[in-house]
Amino acid sequence: MSEREIMQYDVIIVGAGPAGLTCAIRLKQIKPELNVAIIEKAAEVGAHIVSGAVIEPAPLDELLPGWRENPPPICVPVAKDELWYLTPTGRYRLPTPPQQNNHGNFIVSLGAMCAWLAPKAEALGVDIFPGYAASALHHTGDGAVGGVVIGDMGIDRAGVPKDTFTQGIEIHAPVTVIAEGCRGHLSKQLINQFKLDQHSDPQNYGIGLKELWRVKAGKSVPGLAQHTLGWPLDSSIYGGSFIYHLDKDRIALGFVVGLDYKDPEFSPFEAFQQMKHHPMIRNLLEGGEILSTGARAIVEGGYQALPVTEMPGAILIGDAAGLLNVPKIKGTHQAMRSGMLAAEHLAATAVASSAGFDARLRNSPVVKELHKVRNIRPAFYRGLWRGFVAAAIETVTAGKLPRTLKLHADYSALKKLAGYSPPDRHWVERNLPPRDRLASVYYAATEHDEEQPIHLQILQPDICITRCSEEYDHPCTRFCPAGVYEMVEDSNGKRLQINSANCVHCKTCDIKDPYQIINWVTPEGGSGPNYQNL
Amino acid sequence: MKILVGIKRVVDYNVRVRVLPDGSGVDIDGVKMSINPFDEIALEEALRIKEAGKAAEVIVISCGTDECQQQLRTALAMGADRAIQVKTGSALQPLSTAQALLRVIEREQPGLVILGKQAIDDDNSQTGQMLAALWNRPQATFASKLVFEGEKLTVTREVDAGLETIEVDLPAVVTVDLRLNEPRFVKLPDIMKAKRKPLDVIPLEELGASLASNLDITRYAAPPLRQKGIRVENAAQLVQELKNRGLL
Known part of the structure; x- marks a missing residue:
């Protein structure tokens, strides 16, 4: 194999999600002379993005004033919030927790929003390379991160180059911004290599599954944001659903399950499909058609699990750092804010430098927001009802109680088959696609x-x-x-x-x-x- | 010799195409678009011919709205030397495309025109044949192998009965089939180089090609849903079931 070709940038960003794109746009707004590139493994920007998504618009206002005149393709103001507790056939309306009050927020397709942000970044001179995966890290002589290596293409199953073999190049930059989203494979390597998590709790995760439907005319109420708890989960599993009513008879619905579930026989996919058969949701979907489906792990550890977000030559932002706010069920605003913060940090020195970013992030509203809600997610380790009570206390006291609950790793929560019998969840026979x-x-x-x-x-x-x-x-x-x-x-x-x-x-x-x-x-x-x- | 390669911007082959509820067309909202895969094979072949020293220049052309510049840039990144967009307000039908290509051929005088055998969106498989007729030059369709012999081109064609080998005089129109080659991956630095390669925009009106549409599209509809299968117990029952359906 020949020596790899090298391209040099001032900042290289891995991942064209909301964090990476925001970081790139902000960098060029502050310092247009910087050479900035984004590497994205999806064939097109947005094609690997799955999110609810209800977003807080403040970071978008800050990044692109005037965006409301020319909004992303799917962007419906939230008109009404509803939270329901489901039993197998019934439902009870619950008060909407303050964190989930979505007045002033927007229901978007985050994938479509990223596809809408990308040309704005390109217009500022950012080079975006969709269809290229950053497969490895490039390290400089002193062990710092010096960029990324693009994966080779055209290799067969046995690892032998084919006729179409194309060697990946290296992209070098003083700082690599890791914006891979939840559990990125480079983030995982860096967290291990630089022991970024040695003083934090193990990260916690959830899995989110989503479907986009076109329902029968008149069934969707544009702007209605519904969430459910309870059935089809038993109270030991943390999770629930979202049903967001979009325009053009479209409904985005999804299901999120904490990956700390204990039941080895449990299937999140099956739980999602079950949830669709609750009378409340089945009634919406019957006669409609699926347009699109997707799934993605979600980072849920928050404050306690936050790793050190800087290392020599690289920083972590967005969900790669783990900035999602679980009680709000939102991460996009955090991703965008951390992207802007990173840009401001990197543009502040003559040559971009990661040093000092972690302190900057921790002193920012991004981490303060996580600190305030730090005890809510782990309170649900002991079941839904105890979680409710604890969450209410944490909410009323705004996280000021002098205690911080510990997190444990999700994989360690799984029980062995012997001696574990799952509760009867009253699941039903399914017939919706x-x-x-x-x-x-x-x-x-x-x-x-x-x-x-x-x-x-x-x-x-x-x-x-x-x-x-x-x-x-x-x-x-x-x-x-x-x-x-x-x-x-x-x-x-x-x-x-x-x-x-x-x-x-x-x-x-x-x-x-x-x-x-x-x-x-x-x-x-x-x-x-x-x-x-x- | 110049080679002219026609490419079309189409819905990507991975996309699950969906008919709009009112039957007026196909939903392309937020859908990934690509170079028509057969056209990509056409371009790959042109690049290989150039790399073998048998052509001096590869020109890619697309007829469409400004969005097709994205696919032209990809073609330039693959290695085409320059690009031409025949700018139209809407999608062209095959005859109009052939007429537009003819006008560009008159300007550029290519020695070979390579097109995909058909576009994967409307599957017409007409443009190449129509162009050859309008240009009054030979055509070799569904090519799976091209060999140059002096001023002639030997083309192996995929036909219903197997393979057919024909010889055509140049200039000619070749439309290519799937097995001709496997297109290359684009190298990242080439994307940057492609940004600096020339891309000329020619309004369709300037070419004097007719936009008259001779096809009326009345309605789009999804194919009927497949009926649920049944399980038969034995061969006799299978035969009976086939007979019941008039299939035997």
Whole structure:
């Protein structure tokens, strides 16, 4: 192999989500002479973005005054909030917690919003490279991060270059901004390498699944933002649904489950499909059609899990740092604010430098906001009802009580099969589409060239058929929302089959696998889902 | 020799295409758009011909709104030397596209025109054939192999019965099939270089091509949903079920 080609930038940003794009736009607004590039593994900007999403508009006002005259393609002001507690067939209206008051907020498609932000960044001179995956980090001689290495393309399953082999280049920059979103594979490496989490609690995660529907005319009430708790989950599982009514008879609905669930037989995908069969939601969807589906892990650890966000040559922003505000069920405003903060920091010195960013972030409203709500999510470790009481106390006292609850790692929460019996969740027979995960993945339009190395690395494959068979009965075959993992039995015995082409890049397997032997790495650039308006 | 390659901006092949509820068209809101895959193969072949020293310049052309410049830039990043956008307000039908291409051919005098065999959006498979007729030059459609021999081009075609090999005089129109080649990946620095390559915009009116549409599209509809399958117990029942449906 020849020496890799090198491109040099002043700042290289990994990930064209709300954090990365905001950072790039702000950098060019402050210092137009900077050379800024964004690398994005999706074939198009927005194609790997899944979010609710109700957003707070303040950071957008700050970044792009006047955006309201020319808003993103899907942007409906929230007209009304509703929170429901569901039983298998009934429902009770709950008061909307203050954090979830969405007056003045907007329902958007975050994917469409990113696709709308990208040309604004490009107009300022930012080079955006969708379809290229930052597969590795480049380190300088002194061990600092010096940029990224773009993945090679055209390699077959066995790792041998094909006729179309194209060597990835290196992009060098004084500072690399990691804006990969939740559980990015470079973030994971950097957090380990620089021990960024040695003084913080383990990160906590959730999985969010989403579908976009076109419902029968008249059923959607544009601007209505509904949330539900309760059924189909039992009270030991943290989670709930969102139902956002958009324009043009469209409804965005989704389901979020804390990945600290204990039941090894639990399937978040199945829970989401169950939720759609509650009379309240079924009535909305019947007669409609699915337009798009997607899934993504969500970072939930907040303040306690916040790693150090700077290291020599690189910084973490947005969900890569873990800035989502769980009680608000929102991360976009935090991502954008951290992006602007990063830009201001990097533009302040002649040559961009990561030094001092972490302190700047911690003294900003971004982390103050997380501190205030730090005890709400872990309060739900002990179930929904105790969580409610604790959350109410934390809310009333605005997080000023002198205590901070500890977090534990999600994968460690899973119980072994022996001695665990799940509660009866009163799940029903389903008939709304999609029938199963394969039918669902169809609407995610995910695509991977099957002739590439499998991007889901099993570090100790023997564990799957030995210990895991006995202890957990292969939870990967249930927590994956895309049916990537399958146990098959043939003449050679039982083995794990990885249908990597189905992967929607949600990262749940990397998080929830109880042995921590699944390592998600980036496949060939441009692979993965092709989400539309999620 | 110059090679002219026609490319069309189409809905990406991974996208689940959906008919608009009122049947007026296909929903392309927020949908990924790409170079028509057959046109990408056409471009790849032109680049390989140039790299083999048999052509001096590869020109890519697309007829469409300004959005098709995105695909022209991708083609330039793949290695085309320059691009031409024939600017139109709306999508053209095959005959109008062929007429527009003809006018550009008269200006550029290419020795070879390579197009995809069809676009994956409307699947017409007409533009290449119409262009050859209007230009009064030979055509070689559905090509899976091209070999130059002096002033002639030997083309292997994919036909219903298998493969057919024909020889055409140049200049000619070639439309390409899937198995001709596998297009290259674009290298990142080439995207930057492509930004500086020339992209000329010619308004359709300036070419004097007719926009008259000779096809009326009345309605778009999704194919009927597949009926649920049934499970048969044995061969006899299978035969009976097929007979019941008039299939045997």
